[in-house]
Amino acid sequence: MPITAGPAEILDNQRTAGISPLIPPSLLRQEHPMDAAVAKTVAQGRSATVDILNGTDERLLVVVGPCSVHDPEAAVDYAIRLAEKADQLRDRLHVIMRVYFEKPRTTLGWKGLINDPALDGSYAVNQGLRMARKLLLDISALGLPVGCEFLDPITPQFIADIVSWGSIGARTAASQVHRQLCSALSMPVGIKNSTEGDVQVAVDATRAAAASHVFPGINADGLAALITTSGNPDCHVILRGSAAGPNYDSETVSDTLARLRKAELPERVLIDASHGNSGKDHVRQAGVVEEVANRIGAGEGITGVMLESFLEAGRQDLVLGKASELTYGQSITDACMDWPTTAGLLDTLAAAVR
Ligand SMILES: O=C[C@H](O)[C@H](O)COP(=O)(O)O
Numbered sequence: 632m633p634i635t636a637g638p639a640e641i642l643d644n645q646r647t648a649g650i651s652p653l654i655p656p657s658l659l660r661q662e663h664p665m666d667a668a669v670a671k672t673v674a675q676g677r678s679a680t681v682d683i684l685n686g687t688d689e690r691l692l693v694v695v696g697p698c699s700v701h702d703p704e705a706a707v708d709y710a711i712r713l714a715e716k717a718d719q720l721r722d723r724l725h726v727i728m729r730v731y732f733e734k735p736r737t738t739l740g741w742k743g744l745i746n747d748p749a750l751d752g753s754y755a756v757n758q759g760l761r762m763a764r765k766l767l768l769d770i771s772a773l774g775l776p777v778g779c780e781f782l783d784p785i786t787p788q789f790i791a792d793i794v795s796w797g798s799i800g801a802r803t804a805a806s807q808v809h810r811q812l813c814s815a816l817s818m819p820v821g822i823k824n825s826t827e828g829d830v831q832v833a834v835d836a837t838r839a840a841a842a843s844h845v846f847p848g849i850n851a852d853g854l855a856a857l858i859t860t861s862g863n864p865d866c867h868v869i870l871r872g873s874a875a876g877p878n879y880d881s882e883t884v885s886d887t888l889a890r891l892r893k894a895e896l897p898e899r900v901l902i903d904a905s906h907g908n909s910g911k912d913h914v915r916q917a918g919v920v921e922e923v924a925n926r927i928g929a930g931e932g933i934t935g936v937m938l939e940s941f942l943e944a945g946r947q948d949l950v951l952g953k954a955s956e957l958t959y960g961q962s963i964t965d966a967c968m969d970w971p972t973t974a975g976l977l978d979t980l981a982a983a984v985r
């Protein structure tokens with residue numbers, strides 16, 4: 632008797648072009664295990680961040696690094712310089728390297744190393760996850776803690792154990808899925824204001840993430856699971872400006888702190904010198920950092936800053952399949968400051984803290 636499709640098969644998968652296996656997180660963790668030295672870097676990276684957020688460590692939190700990682704070799708090259716500088720300034724700054732693998736796009740574009748590690752539209756996600764985990768281990772082995780944006784709710788199971796600081800971006804701060812995810816994450820998480828400049832959405836996200844939730848996810852073996860969380864008390868707001876202009880001014884900082892106070896949340900805020908605060912112009916980032924440093928020196932309660940920085944200044948367009956033509960050490964997403972400019976600004980921030 633011929634096998635005919637039942638009603639569900641006829642209705643299902645009408646727009647699915649393919650389904651293929653994803654490696655289980657536990658297998659990736661076994662292939663790229665964490666050693667004791669990396670575990671110490673992660674634990675110290677997290678605990679120092681929490682102490683800064685709670686005001687028991689008076690240093691400034693600095694999250695700095697490329698907009699996105701597209702070339703692990705260049706990322707390690709950058710990390711070596713940053714690790715040395717971070718060590719020099721460790722009395723005043725707690726430096727976390729931005730190692731971002733997932734890019735939320737306004738419309739379309741390359742979505743990061745995990746999604747398309749070959750930069751050619753081949754979407755070798757299993758390979759991307761392997762490269763991401765290995766790179767986080769390599770950078771942490773330098774004694775430099777790492778920070779990632781979490782975009783896909785499944786990805787953290789593969790890499791989150793190595794991450795000292797997490798971020799939820801402007802495009803997902805309102806998402807219940809991401810707020811629930813934050814409530815489960817083991818590290819402090821910065822949450823951005825919206826791309827339109829709404830700060831309350833980040834305050835609301837901080838409050839939602841501090842609560843416990845029950846939601847569907849995956850376990851370490853990659854199986855569907857119901858996750859029950861206890862809530863994350865270490866989330867905080869990041870002011871990133873908007874399409875309408877910057878929002879790193881003192882008035883917005885104190886308004887944000889008042890909103891947090893009203894919501895009975897700890898009063899702490901990070902300033903992102905890039906994105907809407909610099910109009911995505913890397914040259915303007917330096918001016919933002921200098922102004923913020925002056926205000927920190929004058930005693931304004933700013934918990935930390937974020938800088939987008941890579942080896943070379945600016946940005947370049949990726950042509951899928953032509954990665955070999957890219958300039959080494961230059962961003963293929965948002966424009967970044969170059970390393971010498973960044974090193975000078977880290978000195979400026981450290982001097983302000985002193
Ligand atoms: O930080 C990176 C970008 O600003 C973000 O991913 C959006 O990029 P897009 O507007 O170029 O898509």
Ligand SMILES: C=C(OP(=O)(O)O)C(=O)O
Nearest residue numbers: 698800801802823871906
């Ligand atoms: C995507 C980022 O920022 P935003 O969400 O503020 O656009 C980012 O920091 O890389």
